[in-house]
Amino acid sequence: MAKIGKTLLKLDNVTMKFGGVTALNGVNLEVKEGEILALIGPNGAGKTTVFNVITGVYKQTSGIVDFDGTSLGSQKRYQVTGLGVARTFQNIRLWGDMTALENVITATDVHKKSGLVGALFGLPRARREEVENRARAMEILRFIGIDEYSDRLAKNLPYGVQRRLEIARALGTSPKLVLLDEPAAGFNPAEKVELAATIKKVRDAGYTVLLIEHDMSLIMGISDRVVVLDFGTKIADDIPSVVQNDPRVIEAYLGVPADAS
Amino acid sequence: MKIRNYWNLRDFGASTWENASRPVRVAIALISIVLVGLLPFMGGSILATPIASFDAVLVYPVGMFVLMSLGLNIVVGKSGMLDLGYVAFFAIGAYTMAILGTTTGLNTWEIMPIGIAFAMTAGVLLGIPTLRLRGDYLAIVTLGFGEIVRLVVLNSSWSKGPNGIANIPMPPNLGPLKFELENQKVFFWVVMAMIMLTIWMIRRLTVRRPGRAWEAIRQDEDAAELMGVPTLKYKIWSFTLGAAVGGAAGVLYASKNLYIAPEMFTLNVSILILACVVFGGIGNIWGVVVGATILGYLPDRIRFISDARLLVFGLVLVIVMNFRPDGLLPRKKREKAIVKKGANA
Numbered sequence: 001m002a003k004i005g006k007t008l009l010k011l012d013n014v015t016m017k018f019g020g021v022t023a024l025n026g027v028n029l030e031v032k033e034g035e036i037l038a039l040i041g042p043n044g045a046g047k048t049t050v051f052n053v054i055t056g057v058y059k060q061t062s063g064i065v066d067f068d069g070t071s072l073g074s075q076k077r078y079q080v081t082g083l084g085v086a087r088t089f090q091n092i093r094l095w096g097d098m099t100a101l102e103n104v105i106t107a108t109d110v111h112k113k114s115g116l117v118g119a120l121f122g123l124p125r126a127r128r129e130e131v132e133n134r135a136r137a138m139e140i141l142r143f144i145g146i147d148e149y150s151d152r153l154a155k156n157l158p159y160g161v162q163r164r165l166e167i168a169r170a171l172g173t174s175p176k177l178v179l180l181d182e183p184a185a186g187f188n189p190a191e192k193v194e195l196a197a198t199i200k201k202v203r204d205a206g207y208t209v210l211l212i213e214h215d216m217s218l219i220m221g222i223s224d225r226v227v228v229l230d231f232g233t234k235i236a237d238d239i240p241s242v243v244q245n246d247p248r249v250i251e252a253y254l255g256v257p258a259d260a261s
Numbered sequence: 262m263k264i265r266n267y268w269n270l271r272d273f274g275a276s277t278w279e280n281a282s283r284p285v286r287v288a289i290a291l292i293s294i295v296l297v298g299l300l301p302f303m304g305g306s307i308l309a310t311p312i313a314s315f316d317a318v319l320v321y322p323v324g325m326f327v328l329m330s331l332g333l334n335i336v337v338g339k340s341g342m343l344d345l346g347y348v349a350f351f352a353i354g355a356y357t358m359a360i361l362g363t364t365t366g367l368n369t370w371e372i373m374p375i376g377i378a379f380a381m382t383a384g385v386l387l388g389i390p391t392l393r394l395r396g397d398y399l400a401i402v403t404l405g406f407g408e409i410v411r412l413v414v415l416n417s418s419w420s421k422g423p424n425g426i427a428n429i430p431m432p433p434n435l436g437p438l439k440f441e442l443e444n445q446k447v448f449f450w451v452v453m454a455m456i457m458l459t460i461w462m463i464r465r466l467t468v469r470r471p472g473r474a475w476e477a478i479r480q481d482e483d484a485a486e487l488m489g490v491p492t493l494k495y496k497i498w499s500f501t502l503g504a505a506v507g508g509a510a511g512v513l514y515a516s517k518n519l520y521i522a523p524e525m526f527t528l529n530v531s532i533l534i535l536a537c538v539v540f541g542g543i544g545n546i547w548g549v550v551v552g553a554t555i556l557g558y559l560p561d562r563i564r565f566i567s568d569a570r571l572l573v574f575g576l577v578l579v580i581v582m583n584f585r586p587d588g589l590l591p592r593k594k595r596e597k598a599i600v601k602k603g604a605n606a
Contacts, residue, residue: 055487081489095480097592098473106473110489116498119469120462130469173489 004224005033008177008208009054009085014063016049016232023049025232026063031177036199036209038219038240041229042252047212048090050229051179055087056080068176082110086175088166090182090212096155100146100165103154104137107172137172143205144168144198160191164198171202178202180211184218196222220244228252271590274547297453301446310561316445320517322557324452325510330537330553331459331546332506337535338544338592339463339472340499341479342392343400345531346407350380350504352526354511356414359426359521369432369516373509380508383410384501392496395482407531415523425522429515448517455513459506460546466502475499540578542588551589 011029015022024046031037039047052058054065056077065072072080086107095103112133118126141147146164149157154165163183170178180199184192196218203209213219219226219240226243228236230252236243243249281289300308304315329351336344357376361367367375391402414420431440438447466472474495477485486492515521533556541552559577563570581589 057483057487076491077486078489078491081487086489087487089484093481093484095477095484097480098476102473102476106477106485106490107488109470109473112470114470116466116471119471120465122465126469169488 004035007031008033008068009210010064010066011050011054012064012066014050014053014065015061016046016053016058017061023232024053024060027229027232027234029227029234029237031208031210033176033208034203034206035224036203036211036222038211038213038223038226039229040213040216040219040226044231045229045252046232047229048181049232051087051181051210051212054080054179055085078110081173081175084174084176085179086170086173086177087179088163088170088181088183090185092162092166094154094162094165094169097153099151099153100141100157100161100168101134101137101150103165103169104140104172105133107169108133108136108174110173140168140171143201144171159186163187163195167198167202171207175207177208177210180209180213182212182214184213184215192218216244271542271545271548271593275593294453294457298450301449308562310558311565313561313564314443314445316449318558318561320445320448320452321514322561323554324449324456324557325514326534326537326553326557327550328452328456328459328510329507329534330541330549331456331463332503332510333534334503334538334544334546334549335463335499335506336503337538338549339467339479340475340496342496342499343396344403344500344503345400345528345535346403346405346410347503347507347534348526348528348530349407349410350383350507351511351514351530352410352414352523353380353383353504354508355515355521355526356420356426356511357508358512358515359429360419362429362516363426368430369512372516373512376512377505377508380504380511381501384504385497388497388500389493392493392500404528404531407526407528411523411526414526420523423523425520426515427520429519429521431519432516442519445517448513451513455509456550460550462502463546471495471498536578540581540588542590542592544592545588545590548588548590548592555589 007030009029009031011027014024014027016024027046027050029050039050041047049058053060054067054072056072056075056079059073067083067085070083072083075083095106098106112129114123114126114129117123138147138150141150144164144167146161146168149161149165154162157165167178167180167183183199184195187195192215199209199211200222211219211223223240226236226238226240227234228243228246228249235248235252236246238246278286278289301316301319303309309315310318329347333344333347336342336347354376357379358369358372361372361375362369387403387406391399394402415423420426432451434440435447438450440447474485474490477488477490478492478495482492537553537556538549539552540556541550542548560570560574563573566573585591
């Protein structure tokens with residue numbers, strides 16, 4: 001078990017409204033350094049909305065999102081990534097016509113300084129950064145265990161490898177916090193076990209993980225803490241074994257028994 | 262041993278180039294440059310164009326089309342933004358040359374950087390507010406921009422309105438190389454040099470960070486932004502570089518034509534240049550070069566059938582696009598990293 005540290009990400013009373021629909025209603029959430037936090041809830045509970053608010057895709061209607069001492073409210077999406085938040089997508093969104101390696105290299109560019117002029121004239125820094133990026137990207141592919149696919153186009157990769165490449169690409173930005181949006185979607189049980197090991201490995205390498213997932217066995221196996229959302233409201237926040245037996249959680253997932261009402 | 266498909270020119274060319282050693286590459290490049298450079302002397306051969314002089318056709322439309330198509334390809338092919346107002350940058354370059362050339366003592370080479378700077382400035386000014394748009398919306402805005410530039414020069418006194426500007430000076434001689442109206446070989450070599458410079462620039466950028474950023478933007482802009490690519494910045498760069506090439510082409514065009522008028526900068530030019538890019542193979546430098554060469558050259562080669570030539574031109578477009586919907590030489594889709602080993606490109 002990795003050591004759980006200080007609070008890395010804090011959502012303070014975050015509300016997100018789309019017209020008349022309240023997707024998030026005063027959500028408080030804390031992610032601590034070095035933990036795997038699972039975010040669960042029935043469909044439409046607002047899980048992906050939480051990711052979108054954190055990464056700057058949506059601007060929250062009210063509330064504060066604080067990451068490592070910086071308010072994310074006014075940051076552009078690429079600046080949020082630069083601060084150390086990376087994500088994967090529920091629907092795979094790799095750059096299909098790039099190779100696996102290029103996908104990761106493109107992500108590693110975020111912390112590099114050289115720009116267009118350096119590239120054009122082959123300035124030393126640009127050349128050095130190209131070499132560094134390439135080495136770093138290859139290292140990440142090896143870490144995730146898909147380095148044998150490095151020169152294949154992303155769109156031609158097997159589904160499972162594409163999902164893993166999404167994680168590799170997110171790690172390419174050297175994040176402190178990795179947001180994984182249903183990384184096991186469409187996986188068979190064997191692949192899920194393998195993925196659970198990968199996620200643990202990612203955490204043990206020093207990344208903090210916030211995870212959206214539907215597969216309970218996966219979540220109960222790897223997460224340090226589970227937060228449950230229902231209709232945009234947080235209804236539980238505890239260690240997996242407690243959340244599992246929380247009557248409100250069971251109610252949210254299974255509905256209230258007819259005789260109890 | 263793998264059987265090579267010699268009919269697939271793109272992969273054949275690419276694999277030959279990749280397997281070649283450095284001296285072989287240099288030799289191939291030098292021989293090609295010399296061969297292309299000797300083209301203007303082929304005026305007596307089967308390539309000859311009836312009515313128009315052959316070396317004039319090689320400069321305009323062929324050379325200019327290639328140059329502009331390469332510039333537009335940075336915007337449309339590399340970063341996936343549909344620009345229907347590319348002629349505006351060509352016009353800005355041409356009018357810079359015309360006005361400064363007739364009112365100040367500056368010569369073509371001195372005006373060239375000024376024209377490029379004006380075109381790039383226009384690219385940035387147009388880009389900052391509009392490049393947040395995508396696809397069709399961007400196409401409409403750029404189309405509007407192209408028309409605005411044309412209407413401004415048509416209705417302004419400093420541009421002499423619909424009369425246009427005459428007596429634009431020719432470029433001064435480059436040592437023994439003389440610029441003449443009757444003999445446009447030197448113009449052709451200048452265009453060729455500009456084309457090579459543009460190709461060098463695009464190739465440099467493509468294998469490094471800007472190329473990856475453009476590629477990511479083209480394929481999935483939101484994913485690119487969320488993976489830390491400052492998309493607006495790279496889109497503006499792409500737009501501005503395209504503008505620079507268009508502006509440079511415009512300066513040279515005005516200095517070669519000696520006369521320019523607003524009717525030379527209509528939407529048709531933008532569409533035709535876009536057609537060159539799509540016809541040749543959107544996103545592929547060599548495809549664009551081939552496409553622009555054919556589309557520039559063909560109408561003059563078949564000028565003897567006068568009225569029917571545009572019909573033939575249209576038919577060729579339709580037939581080729583039917584059989585090769587991705588263009589003559591489509592963008593590379595080989596399973597090979599565009600990042601070179603050690604990146605010492």
